[in-house]
Amino acid sequence: MPGVYVRARRYRVRDVASAAQRVGRAVTPDLLMRLLRPSEAALSRDGRQIAFAVTESFSEPNERPRSRIWLGAVDGEPRQVTHGPGVDMLPRFSPDGRLLAFASDREQPGLMSLYLLATGGEGEDEAQPLGRLEGSVEDIQWAAGGGSLVVLAADPGSDRAGAQQATRIVAKDGADDDPDIRRPFRAWRRLLRVDTASGEAAEVGTEGVNVWEFDLRDEGSAVAVVSDDPSESSWYDAYVALLDLDARTARNLYRPRWQLQALCSSPDGRRVAFVEGLCSDRTIVTGPVKVVELQSGEVRELPVDDVGWLGWSDDETLLYAGWQGLGSRCGRIALDGSHTELWSGEATIGTRYVPRITVDAGGETVAAVRESAGEAPEVVLFENGSWRSISRLNDEVAGELELPRWERFAWTAHDGLELEGLLARPAGHEGGPLPLVVWVHGGPTASWTWQFAPQYGHSLLLASAGYAVLAPNPRGSAGRGAAFREAVLGDMGGEDFEDILAGVDASVAAGIADEDRVGIFGGSYGGFMSALAVTRSDRFAAAVPMAVVSNWLSFHFTTNIGRFDELFLDDDPYRAGGAYFERSPVAHAPGSRTPTLIVHGELDLCTPVGQARELYQALVDAGVETELAVYPREGHGYVERAHQIDVWQRMRAWFDRHLLREL
DSSP states (O other), rough: TTOOOOOOOOOOEEEEOGOOOOOOBOOOHHHTEEEEEEEEEOOOSSSSEEEEEEEEOOOOOOOOOEEEEEETTSSOOOEEEEOOOSSSSEEEETTSEEEEEEEEEEEEEEEEEEEETTTTOSSSSOEEOOOOSSSSEEEEEEEESSSSSEEEEEEOOBBBOGGSSSBBBBOOOOOOSOOOOOOTOOOOEEEEEETTTOOOOOOOOOOOHHHHHHHEETTTTEEEEEEEOOSSSGGGOOEEEEETTTTTEEEEEEEOOOEEEEEEEEEEEEETEEEOOOOOSTTOOOOEEEEEEEEOOOOEEEEEEEEEEEEEEEETEEEEEEEETEEEEEEEEETOOOOEEEEEESSSEEEESSSEEOTTTSSSSSSEEEEEETTTEEEEEEEEEEEEEOOOSSSSHHHHHHOOEEEEEEEEESSSSSSEEEEEEEOOOOSSSSEEEEEHHHHHHOOOOOOHHHHHHHGHHHHTOOOOOEEOOTOOOOSOOOHHHHHHOOOOOOHHHHHHHHHHHHHHTEEEEEEEEEEEEEEHHHHHHHHHHHOOOOOOEEEEEEEEEOOHHHHHHHSSSSSHHHHHHTTTTSSSSSHHHHHHHHGGGGGOOOEEEEEEETSSSSEEEEEEEEHHHHHTTTOOOOOOOOEOOSSOOOOOHHHHHHHHHHHHHHHHHHHSSSO
16 A cells, blocks of 8 residues: 555665775766676687677667677687677687687678687688578587587567567568568577588478577487477477477477576486576576486486576586575586585676576686676686686776775565665765665566676666665565575565565665655566556655556567566456556556656567556556656667666656755
8 A cells, every 4th residue: 555664673784895995986877888798708618718799888879789709818818809890799619619600790780690700810800601591690509520500590570588678680671561460470489500611501490399599419409498489478488308400300308387598418418407497587597407317307406596507517517607695606516416616706707687607618617707896897717716807898997987885785574584685875975864766676586686887887876976776686586596586476566565665664774765765766577666666655755667567467468478477477367357457556556646757668579668658647647747758779778878878867867856855
């Protein structure tokens, strides 16, 4: 009910980042957009070479953020080796390390094609296109002999996942259908074998089977996460299959309860391992490790949870990377369940959503992308129990930024559950309570972890502007095991929302926040929670829902992931009333009073723009001060430089107006 909220029973704060504080320039969008973001680190089989992609933090209109491939020896300094226009990603070494395959959209923006580059070259971008593929390349694997590659390609018309902006892949000519025709089973994700000498490509996947991810067992077979329907929504019900690439047949190996990711075939081809866990978004699954014996079908679960990446060290041992509370970890686990942790700490290895390492063929050399609250993202090598930086991409800009004071903040929910999140305060602040902005993550099965400038750097920008920022991990978040993740099922917008309110009260009780100057914002699930906050509570003085869900019934029939709401609401959209009505913010808009700025991307397939328009009109009808900003060419996020600046300026002006006003 509006006005009802829960007091936390106790609170505690632990400052873990004071050593990382530095005096520098106030944070601005221009400074943050100078940050380069390494990803996709890959080691050669012998562990001597490393390649990775380096992506800019913004794009220009009608483009994706530009990305380049860097290459070098692990004991040297990597150099940029591609210089073409557009996006270069997915570097993959040939078995002998002499060639590097990668994907690029330099020919057609947004449509990734296959390229080869000699690793010993010294010239300017000697990459050559390989083959003429109709689809957009999403993964590349070399056959053992090096004479061919197997490529996962998405047909034009396929959707990108929410974590990939949730836009549609267009055809080579870039022309949209006129009229725009929709029909089921139109665009598939296919496996193609490409000959490295001739560039000839042939489809080797099974007809009528959609491949989401795969791993080669040998020249003629692969294991894969597949579905019988190519729609984005079908990913939630995908299963593990063994694919015969010569006969083009598929055999079902395992049908899961939850979602799948990171499958990999053992070196001897007898087993397949993967991660299975409740997940809200394709590409960000974390959960326990499971192993299937291909001959017997026996399934075992290994005793490690919140894993997001897997790779075999040998036939009996797996390497993994995963979340651990607000931090991350990596280690080895044997099939008998014995476990060795290589590293864990208050940092993120991998990317914003996916913990990840990369290893050589023997599993001895380990590299990753790493960042923390005080360290900008760089490519690192694991040596003697710690990380050594290989790249120096962000030294200059990181050294200029005045970083906020980051802390771990913990509190207790009304039912006794221990909760935690990250808290940022302005550098050098030692005074009394501050205006507080709560930043709710997406998902709900994502989480906040120790990062330098997560998701547009809004926490740094707000702290630099004089705000405290609370980034909570309510129940449903990753990093706390299966029971914590699954607690949100059938209760999204219930106890998880109360967890956030309890965190606000704990920050007030700790003297951190001024209880009359509290705002809230977030995107996707965070947008839903922000919309819920203004329609079910008067706790907040201002809100900025982004990529919002406001009406679960209309969402179900317009989103590309209708299985998501069926799963997390645990209800039937055709049942009158029930969760689809009770948990829809627009159903509770009458009586709302919180000033609300709504921000949305026009091309978002995951949370369609109609959701923002419904919330806007419901709040207008309720007499609430509200504004709607819709950004053309944007999907489930905001990548264009001008749009990122505009979002920040509007957000800050909104919070300044309502949280810094005279009381």
